[in-house]
Amino acid sequence: MSEAHDWPPSCAIETLHARAAALAATRAFFAERGVLEVNTPVLASHTVLDPAIESIAVGGRYLQTSPEYHMKRLLAAGAPSIYQLGPVFRQGEQGRWHNPEFLMLEWYRLDFDANRLMLEVEELVDCLLSPAPYLCIPYRQLLADRFDIDIDTASVDDLADICAQLGYKASSTSRTEEALDLMLAAALADRGEGRVFVTEYPPDQAALARVNASKRRPHAERFELVINGVEIANGYHELADPDELAQRMAADTEKRRASGLCVPKPDERLLAAQRHGLPNCAGVALGFDRLLALKLGTDGISPVLAFDWNRA
């Protein structure tokens, strides 16, 4: 398409007002609770090692995919509960509900666990959308209800069969985690309308959440909020143990290497900060554009962005 043709914004002018109002309401929400707004670097020397997230490299640095590492360094240095509203970047993520650059709201609460943070997420979402009931469904149960399967005992073939029924075409043998991602996406899409917290993730999907080993079934203290099938927020009772953090970074590095992905260096500063001591806290990242799209009832996020990727 010609560039002269698509100069106008992706959104309507009224949408700019709705966005500004939602941002103001969010800042008021945190001001009322004494959570401090911070700004951390967008372009930095390190980035995440998560094998499913690709960073965009610029001038030998990386556009941040989330402000997590910097915010945790602030917490380790003695900052109180903090929040940040800022752009984040993810290579290649473009679609109806994705834009490679998007606005993330991320916040950390000292002395909160996952459950307490979920309540606060509900309060914020109720304030920005309108109040509605929330369901809490553990990850394993969500898949058991939809596919009649126990993922802890299911074989790789069982999972592959389900994926084949879902119309999955893979040229190479699919990995268990890939099958689970696909099944979770299908299970959530099939639930349709409503607000659902997916909780108690399997330990190997902990990302940077702490793992609860005390119950009969170990699980990560991680949650995701899904509204009308759209993933809105992802939160953790944050992993504090620096040795385990180092192990997970090494494991992610190994996965990236094995998959032929680029392998950024682990962030030594984050490790050092956590050796210094990350206070007991829970944190969550929320896709602000998606929430705004749900508020305005648009089919995807382009209509709530001033300029989407194709016009930027």
Add this chain to the structure above:
Amino acid sequence: MATYATNEFRPGLKVLLEGSPCSILENEFVKPGKGQAFSRVKFRNLNTGRVWERTFRSGETIEGADVLETDMEYLYNDGEFWHFMKTDGSYEQFEAAAAAVGDARQWLKEQDVCSVTLWNDSPISVVPPNFVELQVAETDPGMRGDTAQGGNKPATLSTGAVIKVPLFIEIGEVLRIDTRTGEYVSRVRD
């Protein structure tokens, strides 16, 4: 034939899926924040017209299909095949089997120009013109004086198609038909 990766899947792209030529209708990027990226794709199977939904890992490739839609003049039916000729001046002829012609057969009149889809140079589907003019071969006698409204009756056309027509229509008249709905539009006067 070229192969296409999921990020090149666009509506209208013709690809080979499970041995059948398909046209992509929709490609949705699906990715959990911390998970694998997928493409959820809707295809139209060009052989059967059915819609298929498949999910691919991002970056997977599939083979393109040599599919071409082209205008052709309908020539004749030899009892087994329907014969068509390109209208581009090449006079190149193709024969289409019953499966490819499908329901279009009831609207085919010699010299009408149809849209024929070729896969590896063989017709796999035929779309008749939106409007065709066909003669009434058989219908009950017309009822004079009732020309404006009220009631209809079946009429068999020269091609064998049976449609509903107003009561005043007579055998031998030429009618204009919308092939997309199979409905009578009007009488055609000389």
